[in-house]
Amino acid sequence: MNTRHATVLLASVLLAAAMILAGCQKxxxxxxxxxxxxxxxxxxxxxxxxxxxxxxxxxxxxxxxxxxxxxxxxxxxxxxxxxxxxxxxxxxxxxxxxxxxxxESLWSYMSTPVKLAKGKSGTQLSASIYAKVNVETDGSIPRPVQLIFRDHPDWGRSSYLVLQVGDFNCYGGCKLKVSIDGKARTMAGSRPKTDEAIAMFVEDERGLWRMLKDAKELSIEFPVKAGGTRTATFEVGGLKQEKLPGWK
CATH class of the missing domain: 1.10.10 (Arc Repressor Mutant, subunit A)
Structure with missing residues (x-):
């Protein structure tokens, strides 16, 4: 083997070794x-x-x-x-x-056609919400309490609570403790002499409506025939007051 061939062979071996080492290197x-x-x-x-x-x-x-x-x-x-x-x-x-x-989803809004005197017709608007926790009102199990704001073309505007069972002890009028985000005041209430619904009006409906602007929680303490008082609390922060435009 001449020197040239040996040199080429050695170079090939060294290259192969280098490649092997490179492949094994971490x-x-x-x-x-x-x-x-x-x-x-x-x-x-x-x-x-x-x-x-x-x-x-x-x-x-x-x-x-x-x-x-x-x-x-x-x-x-x-x-x-x-x-x-x-x-x-x-x-x-x-x-x-x-x-x-x-x-916002807690509130319900209704627009209902109604018949008026002399054959005329109109539209009743309402906004309603249920108390966030059911209330025991007759000595039995707790049940829903509803707050309604109503705008009737004949009867005007009103705000009232509705019970499913029991009754309000407010036929001759009563005082209600009304709290807005923890700030309490007294408002007048009255129970109409009707069996159509177990309802009690909050007499200053416009005042109550205005109190809800920017409010988060409303609580109303009311007397019941079962004895004592009960409190219904409503999450009112989602009220869209533009739904009853005449109340502004």
Whole structure:
């Protein structure tokens, strides 16, 4: 074997050895970690962009959803750190929106055609809500108590409570303890002499209506024939006062 052939063979062996050694060599942990972090940030940036879009549109529910993905799945990435305070804001606003939808759903509104004197017709408007907790009013099991605001073309405006069972002890008039978000005052009540419904009027209906503006909770304490008083509490924060425009 001449010198040239030997040199070529040695070079080939050395190259093969180098390739074998290269294949067996462990990767640099720092390089591997940096590559993993870059991959995480790339994926986080995609979701963060979706978050930015929803946040810019004030779509708090969607922004909160994307923010949850970025801050939990890609925690520690620059994108997660950047949006975290905005995500907290979006989550708070999304929660408030859900709560507002819930309290709005507690109210029912009706527009009912009614016959008036001399063959005329009109429309009765009403807004009603049930107490958030049933109330025992006759010594038996607790039952729903309803608060109604009614605007009748003949009878005018009125506000009243309706029971399913039992009765109010208010036929000759009574005093009601009315609380708005914890602030109490006294209002007059009266039980009409009728069997059509177990109802008791809150005499200052316009005053009661105005008290509900920006209020969250209304409680009315009333006397009952079963003895003593009972309290019905209503979550009134979802009232849409424009539904009864004549009450302003």
């Amino acid at each position: 990767p640099d942990p720092k390089i591997e970690q940096a590559a993993k972090a870059a991959k995480q940030e790339q994926a986080a940036a995609v979701e963060a962009k979706n978050f930015d879009t929803a946040y810019g549109q004030k779509n708090w529910e969607m922004a909160a959803a994307y923010g949850e993905i970025v801050t939990s799945r890609f925690a520690g990435t620059p994108s997660a750190d950047r949006i975290r305070p905005l995500y907290e804001e979006a989550r708070t606003k999304a929660k408030a929106e859900r709560e507002q939808r819930r309290v």
